[in-house]
Amino acid sequence: MSPENRSPAIAAAIILAGAALVIYFLPAIVLWIGNFSPALGFAVGAALLLSFFLVFWLRARYQQRHKR
Template structure:
């Protein structure tokens, strides 16, 4: 395995681990925020889900430029 491929695999694993952790904790976070404001909880939940796709979109742009 080349050093570049190893770096990409580590980055992808870190991103997936982070996303899995956020998705695992998301119901607790959204319910906690929902005690204060249901609308705010909706936006936080949407941001957490969209953040997963945003990270991969930004990474793809970075890889294309490189």
């Protein structure tokens, strides 16, 4: 693996590891927050799931800007 390919691979691995941790603990987090407010539990769960896609979307935009 060349040095140019190593940095994106490490970044993607870190992002995926973080997402895996969030998804692993997501049911416990949502149920705990859902004890206070079911709507808030839903909102937090949806935000955590959407943040996974938001990180990759932001990374793609960053790479498009700095590729030129």
